[in-house]
Amino acid sequence: MRAGEIRAIEATWSFAALALVTSMAWLTMRVVATSPGFSDSGESIWSEVALVCTVALLASVGIVHRIARPANPLGWLLILVASLLLATEWDIPGAAAAESLSAVMFSVGLLLTIAVPVAAMWAVLAFQSGRVDGRGERYLLLAGALVFVGALGLAPALFFDPQAHGCSDCPANLLLVRDDPAVAAASSRLAMIAALAWTVVMMVVLLVGLVRMSAVSRRAHGAVATIGFLYLLAVSAQLVLEFDHGFVGGSTTDPALWWAQLAGLAALGAAVAFSLLRSRAMRRSVAGLVVDLHQEAVAGGMREALAAWLHDPSLQVAYPVDGTYRDVDLDAVDVTARPGRTTSRLVNDGDEIAVLVHRTGLLDNPDAVREVVTAARLGLENERLRAEGLAQVRALAESRVRVIEAGDRERRRLERDLHDGAQQRLVGLLLGLRLLRSSTRSDQPELDRMLNEAETEVQDAVRDLRQLANGLFPNVLVTEGLAGACGALSETAPLRMVAAPEGRLPAEVETTAYLVIATCAARGPTTVRATVEGSRLKVCAKVARARVGVAALEDRVAAMGGRIAVTQEVDGGSRVDLELPLARGASPDAEPPDRARK
Amino acid sequence: MRAVVADDTLLTREGVVALLTSGGVEVVAQAGDATTLMNHVRVYRPDVCLVDIRMPPTYTDEGIVAATAIRSEFPDIGVLVLSHYIESTYAMRLIQSQPEGIGYVLKERIYSGDVLVDGLRRVAEGETVIDPTIVARLFHKQRTAGPVQELSEREREVLALVAEGLTNQGIGRKLFITDRTVEAHVRQVFTKLGLDESPESNRRVLAVLTYLRSI
Numbered sequence: 107m108r109a110g111e112i113r114a115i116e117a118t119w120s121f122a123a124l125a126l127v128t129s130m131a132w133l134t135m136r137v138v139a140t141s142p143g144f145s146d147s148g149e150s151i152w153s154e155v156a157l158v159c160t161v162a163l164l165a166s167v168g169i170v171h172r173i174a175r176p177a178n179p180l181g182w183l184l185i186l187v188a189s190l191l192l193a194t195e196w197d198i199p200g201a202a203a204a205e206s207l208s209a210v211m212f213s214v215g216l217l218l219t220i221a222v223p224v225a226a227m228w229a230v231l232a233f234q235s236g237r238v239d240g241r242g243e244r245y246l247l248l249a250g251a252l253v254f255v256g257a258l259g260l261a262p263a264l265f266f267d268p269q270a271h272g273c274s275d276c277p278a279n280l281l282l283v284r285d286d287p288a289v290a291a292a293s294s295r296l297a298m299i300a301a302l303a304w305t306v307v308m309m310v311v312l313l314v315g316l317v318r319m320s321a322v323s324r325r326a327h328g329a330v331a332t333i334g335f336l337y338l339l340a341v342s343a344q345l346v347l348e349f350d351h352g353f354v355g356g357s358t359t360d361p362a363l364w365w366a367q368l369a370g371l372a373a374l375g376a377a378v379a380f381s382l383l384r385s386r387a388m389r390r391s392v393a394g395l396v397v398d399l400h401q402e403a404v405a406g407g408m409r410e411a412l413a414a415w416l417h418d419p420s421l422q423v424a425y426p427v428d429g430t431y432r433d434v435d436l437d438a439v440d441v442t443a444r445p446g447r448t449t450s451r452l453v454n455d456g457d458e459i460a461v462l463v464h465r466t467g468l469l470d471n472p473d474a475v476r477e478v479v480t481a482a483r484l485g486l487e488n489e490r491l492r493a494e495g496l497a498q499v500r501a502l503a504e505s506r507v508r509v510i511e512a513g514d515r516e517r518r519r520l521e522r523d524l525h526d527g528a529q530q531r532l533v534g535l536l537l538g539l540r541l542l543r544s545s546t547r548s549d550q551p552e553l554d555r556m557l558n559e560a561e562t563e564v565q566d567a568v569r570d571l572r573q574l575a576n577g578l579f580p581n582v583l584v585t586e587g588l589a590g591a592c593g594a595l596s597e598t599a600p601l602r603m604v605a606a607p608e609g610r611l612p613a614e615v616e617t618t619a620y621l622v623i624a625t626c627a628a629r630g631p632t633t634v635r636a637t638v639e640g641s642r643l644k645v646c647a648k649v650a651r652a653r654v655g656v657a658a659l660e661d662r663v664a665a666m667g668g669r670i671a672v673t674q675e676v677d678g679g680s681r682v683d684l685e686l687p688l689a690r691g692a693s694p695d696a697e698p699p700d701r702a703r704k
Numbered sequence: 705m706r707a708v709v710a711d712d713t714l715l716t717r718e719g720v721v722a723l724l725t726s727g728g729v730e731v732v733a734q735a736g737d738a739t740t741l742m743n744h745v746r747v748y749r750p751d752v753c754l755v756d757i758r759m760p761p762t763y764t765d766e767g768i769v770a771a772t773a774i775r776s777e778f779p780d781i782g783v784l785v786l787s788h789y790i791e792s793t794y795a796m797r798l799i800q801s802q803p804e805g806i807g808y809v810l811k812e813r814i815y816s817g818d819v820l821v822d823g824l825r826r827v828a829e830g831e832t833v834i835d836p837t838i839v840a841r842l843f844h845k846q847r848t849a850g851p852v853q854e855l856s857e858r859e860r861e862v863l864a865l866v867a868e869g870l871t872n873q874g875i876g877r878k879l880f881i882t883d884r885t886v887e888a889h890v891r892q893v894f895t896k897l898g899l900d901e902s903p904e905s906n907r908r909v910l911a912v913l914t915y916l917r918s919i
Contacts, residue, residue, distance in 0.1 A: 525763070537719030537723065537815060
């Protein structure tokens with residue numbers, strides 16, 4: 107089912123709930139108006155207005171919550187609290203105003219006369235996710251329902267007939283089994299003791315929860331727990347004060363305590379509304395950031411945005427790339443759980459788009475995670491794709507460098523084979539000839555001459571072979587580095603090194619620079635200045651009186667993430683500028699192309 | 705003169721040994737790699753070693769490393785390195801670490817037993833030996849006008865022989881002039897080139913090669 111359909115169904119249900127609560131409110135007001143002086147809230151018209159306002163607030167916040175977070179049942183709980191708040195007014199003679207339903211309404215009113223605290227506590231405990239996760243808390247709520255509805259509402263109603271005891275206007279009590287006021291009073295007293303005990307236990311639970319909450323959680327829902335605690339304080343005070351009466355509710359309620367409870371419920375509704383507004387505002391701000399980020403395309407912006415949103419500067423965003431988790435710049439991110447750090451997977455349509463590593467307690471419910479996904483999905487997807495693209499570019503660059511390295515290795519191997527194979531054999535042959543000559547008799551001048559010629563031939567072959575091998579790959583480059591190899595080159599070629607880096611550089615950097623310098627020196631008198639600046643090797647070669655072409659080397663330089671440029675000078679000479687990064691893999695992204703900063 | 709020969713190619717080694725033996729050198733041991741060479745040197749204590757520059761495992765500059773090691777452990781044993789590399793770089797590295805009793809000649813010298821035996825004798829006596837081809841390359845480097853270009857023909861000859869590691873007596877014999885004349889030439893050349901080094905010093909080969917390479 108698509109999100110749109112879910113939303114439509116939720117809206118239908120919400121309108122049904124709204125209609126129900128509105129009709130209940132209207133009915134309640136008629137009941138209250140019919141029997142003035144019986145209402146729990148006392149005589150004042152303002153108290154009725156306040157009651158209706160609180161109901162309206164709870165119900166409307168509940169409905170908005172249903173629509174905003176369809177997966178979170180907290181909205182239903184608020185509507186339930188609103189409905190029960192209305193039902194507390196039904197156990198009065200005015201219930202007769204409901205005409206044919208009057209007996210049912212009156213009986214329900216008797217049953218639910220003090221059911222609100224349980225529902226309110228349910229909402230408080232379920233504030234985060236709409237569900238009560240703790241098993242103990244669930245049992246506690248069940249016990250509360252048994253005490254407040256079963257013992258305080260149902261038990262007295264079974265044995266007490268209001269019509270028989272001075273309320274001739276009251277509708278019939280449908281729950282009545284046997285009229286026995288003594289039993290009703292006794293059970294009611296017991297129930298009040300149980301209710302008081304339950305209230306105290308619940309207050310302790312809330313207090314412990316408040317103390318054990320992480321700072322982040324306390325900021326997010328500490329207010330609700332506090333509201334619940336204060337509300338229960340008012341309920342328990344009412345229970346203590348009314349213990350003498352033997353029953354709860356009715357016109358005997360202390361107005362101050364009634365107002366306090368009503369205020370607590372209103373505050374609960376307001377807290378839920380505030381949390382909805384706050385997350386909406388944050389989502390807007392992150393969504394705005396996503397738009398900004400898209401326009402500016404600054405890598406890593408999502409991390410900054412989410413860190414600011416979630417108030418966690420140390421937050422890390424990791425994207426799944428090739429089975430590993432990496433940040434937007436492809437650095438590996440540790441996504442294993444550690445003390446104080448929690449990871450949250452951000453999933454959209456079953457695909458993991460990112461993993462957040464953050465302070466524990468920050469995103470401890472699925473709603474918060476969903477919130478992040480909704481707000482930041484586009485931006486996160488964008489960065490994930492960027493990271494994937496970067497990984498591919500990097501892999502490609504690395505494979506190009508590997509191809510070049512393989513070529514170099516092959517040339518070295520050939521050079522070594524020539525040296526150690528062919529050349530050694532020729533030298534051996536020379537030795538053999540030499541020994542042969544020394545053993546020939548002096549009366550064979552013709553043979554001596556031929557041997558001499560053979561020796562000269564072999565010597566020439568050795569020299570040719572050495573030149574060939576050196577051209578394939580100068581061994582001095584391997585052992586002595588760029589400076590040594592250029593020094594050796596300057597012994598035969600018109601090359602002058604003004605500066606050369608003393609230390610050793612990565613092999614492929616040395617080889618590339620050497621090949622460029624050798625290409626220049628082969629064209630004409632060359633002056634070279636090679637320096638290491640930061641993490642790059644810079645070579646400037648000036649060739650006098652010759653045009654230089656480096657097309658054959660351009661691919662090689664580009665593969666290593668370097669740059670090469672040839673400028674033809676006015677005097678007929680050329681100038682070659684070469685720049686090579688020293689670090690492997692620092693290639694195309696070391697200096698991001700223009701798209702990064704517009 | 706007792707010698708140890710190190711070369712990884714059996715054919716070459718055997719040939720060299722035959723040449724040296726016919727030249728009157730007693731080859732006391734042979735080695736195919738640097739480790740064996742060091743062991744033989746410790747056991748036989750020869751007067752001189754003939755070492756190929758390329759030996760296992762990397763076949764690059766093992767000979768130079770071994771030569772330096774032998775010279776530092778046994779200062780009275782001369783070492784002559786046979787090289788395939790015509791670049792002065794390796795020769796410089798060698799004499800920079802051990803300025804005397806050491807030599808660097810090209811591999812093809814082995815066909816001439818006399819040159820080989822002469823080189824071995826000179827390093828055994830503590831002299832320095834640099835292959836003439838390498839010195840010639842340094843002389844023929846393309847240079848703009850400078851002190852080297854302003855030397856007279858005889859002075860250039862003397863300078864080249866100094867760079868090859870010859871003593872004044874050696875130079876005199878080669879050029880058929882007296883030691884005193886050689887000394888005067890050397891002094892003059894060193895002054896012209898602006899070299900501080902005393903012409904008598906053992907380190908003058910290094911000084912001259914460094915100078916030639918730097919310009």
